[in-house]
Amino acid sequence: MEYKKDILSAFLPFAFFLFFLGDAFALPSSPIPQRIVSLVPTLTEELYLLGVGDRVVGVTIYCQRPPEAQSKQKVGTVIDVNVEKVLSLSPDLVLASPLVDHKQVEKLRDLGMRVEIFQEAKDFHGLCENFLSLSHLVAQEQRAAEIIEEAKRGLEATKKRVEGLPRPEVFVQIGANPLFTATGNSFVNEFIEFAGAINIAGDAKTGIYSREEVIRRNPDVILIVTMGIVGEQEKEVWLNYKTINAVKNRKIYTVDSYRFCSPTPLSFVVTVKELARIFHEDG
Amino acid sequence: MKMDRRSTWIGWTFFLVALLIVVGFFSLGVGAVSIPLQKGLFFLTKGRGTPEYAILFEVRLPRILLGFAVGGGLAIAGVVLQGMFRNPLVEPYTLGISGGAALGVCLNIVSGGPEKLGIFSLPISGFLGAVGVISVVYILSTKGGIMRLSRLLLIGVMVSFIASSLIMLIMAITRTEDLHGIIFWIMGSLEEPNSSLIKAIIFISLGGLIISLIFALDLNALSLGEEEAFHLGVEVERVKKALFLLASFLTGCCVSVTGIIGFVGLVVPHLMRLLVGGDHRILLVASYLSGAIFLILCDTLARVVIVPMELPVGVITGLVGGSVFIYALSRKGASF
Numbered sequence: 001m002e003y004k005k006d007i008l009s010a011f012l013p014f015a016f017f018l019f020f021l022g023d024a025f026a027l028p029s030s031p032i033p034q035r036i037v038s039l040v041p042t043l044t045e046e047l048y049l050l051g052v053g054d055r056v057v058g059v060t061i062y063c064q065r066p067p068e069a070q071s072k073q074k075v076g077t078v079i080d081v082n083v084e085k086v087l088s089l090s091p092d093l094v095l096a097s098p099l100v101d102h103k104q105v106e107k108l109r110d111l112g113m114r115v116e117i118f119q120e121a122k123d124f125h126g127l128c129e130n131f132l133s134l135s136h137l138v139a140q141e142q143r144a145a146e147i148i149e150e151a152k153r154g155l156e157a158t159k160k161r162v163e164g165l166p167r168p169e170v171f172v173q174i175g176a177n178p179l180f181t182a183t184g185n186s187f188v189n190e191f192i193e194f195a196g197a198i199n200i201a202g203d204a205k206t207g208i209y210s211r212e213e214v215i216r217r218n219p220d221v222i223l224i225v226t227m228g229i230v231g232e233q234e235k236e237v238w239l240n241y242k243t244i245n246a247v248k249n250r251k252i253y254t255v256d257s258y259r260f261c262s263p264t265p266l267s268f269v270v271t272v273k274e275l276a277r278i279f280h281e282d283g
Numbered sequence: 284m285k286m287d288r289r290s291t292w293i294g295w296t297f298f299l300v301a302l303l304i305v306v307g308f309f310s311l312g313v314g315a316v317s318i319p320l321q322k323g324l325f326f327l328t329k330g331r332g333t334p335e336y337a338i339l340f341e342v343r344l345p346r347i348l349l350g351f352a353v354g355g356g357l358a359i360a361g362v363v364l365q366g367m368f369r370n371p372l373v374e375p376y377t378l379g380i381s382g383g384a385a386l387g388v389c390l391n392i393v394s395g396g397p398e399k400l401g402i403f404s405l406p407i408s409g410f411l412g413a414v415g416v417i418s419v420v421y422i423l424s425t426k427g428g429i430m431r432l433s434r435l436l437l438i439g440v441m442v443s444f445i446a447s448s449l450i451m452l453i454m455a456i457t458r459t460e461d462l463h464g465i466i467f468w469i470m471g472s473l474e475e476p477n478s479s480l481i482k483a484i485i486f487i488s489l490g491g492l493i494i495s496l497i498f499a500l501d502l503n504a505l506s507l508g509e510e511e512a513f514h515l516g517v518e519v520e521r522v523k524k525a526l527f528l529l530a531s532f533l534t535g536c537c538v539s540v541t542g543i544i545g546f547v548g549l550v551v552p553h554l555m556r557l558l559v560g561g562d563h564r565i566l567l568v569a570s571y572l573s574g575a576i577f578l579i580l581c582d583t584l585a586r587v588v589i590v591p592m593e594l595p596v597g598v599i600t601g602l603v604g605g606s607v608f609i610y611a612l613s614r615k616g617a618s619f
Contacts, residue, residue, distance in 0.1 A: 237322035
């Protein structure tokens with residue numbers, strides 16, 4: 001009994017002591033951000049498009065474009081942010097995607113930083129909206145409007161070019177093992193439609209897709225989004241299925257994953273143009 | 284003789300407390316951003332408002348405190364379970380507690396709970412998942428008021444398998460955004476923005492230590508066997524139930540805040556048993572302290588191994604814990 005009391009009396013004061021720990025902490029913020037940390041490759045690229053690349057102080061290790069961005073301080077990956085590294089750069093704006101760990105976002109906000117989360121764009125329209133809100137944050141709306149105007153013109157031109165042409169059926173492979181594709185709810189789907197073709201997985205509910213279904217749907221073109229060397233390997237795999245039209249006609253292409261999966265309004269249009277060329281070689 | 288044992292215990296406790304303090308300061312001092320020690324003292328007194336102050340006291344310190352609470356809590360949950368089951372492979376996770384918590388969190392994430400209920404949503408759903416599994420395991424393994432331990436263990440392991448299969452099913456059909464949330468949680472992390480949650484878990488974890496110490500002598504008796512314990516005057520059934528609930532509750536609370544951090548509850552009690560012996564009065568204290576030390580060290584490693592990225596702390600606890608344990612076992616040879 002003695003012994004039990006001893007334990008209690010030894011621990012309770014210590015436990016209470018732990019409750020005296022400090023809280024809030026705030027950094028001053030200015031209306032137009034001068035020190036930006038971008039945790040999203042597309043947004044990094046867009047900041048340079050908007051001409052404010054010199055205000056970027058921190059990026060992720062995946063921010064490869066433009067090449068200037070590679071020399072910035074690295075603060076983590078798209079999903080894993082090093083909180084203390086960000087803090088040490090004293091940014092007045094942190095740009096993040098919903099993929100980042102929400103605990104890390106909370107932490108950064110707790111530390112008084114302004115964190116803006118950009119929802120992933122699902123289509124060209126969303127892409128432009130995101131680009132506009134980004135330009136608003138850095139006070140470059142005029143420039144953004146011009147860029148979007150240019151992109152829209154390019155898109156219209158391509159649309160006109162492919163109008164009335166036969167629409168080939170396309171299967172887009174984004175991942176292997178399991179086979180993963182782009183569903184209708186993505187801008188990859190829009191790429192294909194703008195370029196005058198049909199995505200065979202446009203009606204699929206999730207991205208996981210069965211190889212048998214691909215064979216049954218018999219696509220005219222297969223696009224493999226490069227995953228390093230895997231892209232070439234996957235091409236070899238498809239060549240074994242000789243009944244597929246795409247295989248018969250040798251219409252299997254690998255496409256650049258960076259531009260395909262994280263486009264800016266400008267690169268979106270470039271990709272659509274390239275795809276239109278692939279789908280309608282004679283057109 | 285008795286005095287002698289007591290002084291050894293005090294010696295161990297002092298040694299481990301000292302080590303804990305050293306490790307705590309070490310962990311405070313290293314990270315992606317280097318802050319010299321003498322400057323650290325300066326920041327403590329005058330540095331309020333600088334990024335360095337925030338890094339030390341708002342980023343690193345909360346992680347260390349959470350590592351302390353969760354490491355200690357998982358370790359004593361392991362000691363309690365291994366003691367009552369008399370089985371070296373039992374740990375909080377083999378009984379399906381973490382599986383249940385993970386399932387709760389997954390269901391919450393895919394149903395969009397975090398957006399509706401905010402920051403406490405995941406801990407609560409994790410805890411409810413753990414409680415759900417504990418109740419199932421408890422009810423299925425208790426018959427006529429008697430809790431059968433071998434049955435409990437088997438059911439726990441099966442429930443754990445079912446939970447992880449369900450989680451994989453959910454992951455296979457979920458949206459990418461949700462998938463990330465689930466993976467983060469399953470990998471475990473000591474990053475926790477909410478300071479009241481950290482305070483709460485420290486309180487619960489220390490409370491768990493106190494309660495388990497009250498049961499220390501019962502645990503000593505139980506580790507001789509249930510029948511022997513009964514003849515020594517222990518109310519076996521009542522004690523078993525209380526201990527099972529204690530260990531489950533502690534684990535449930537820990538994993539619901541940090542996600543799944545494996546190995547602490549399995550390895551630390553074993554190592555401590557090799558070092559300080561099997562008497563639960565010292566084993567619980569020593570395991571609590573070294574669990575805390577172990578997790579804080581592992582998290583420090585996780586933070587600095589591949590800067591600027593952070594490894595999930597579960598990766599390090601598994602690698603380091605497993606290797607150290609195999610080394611210790613093969614050196615001591617015949618203990619098992």
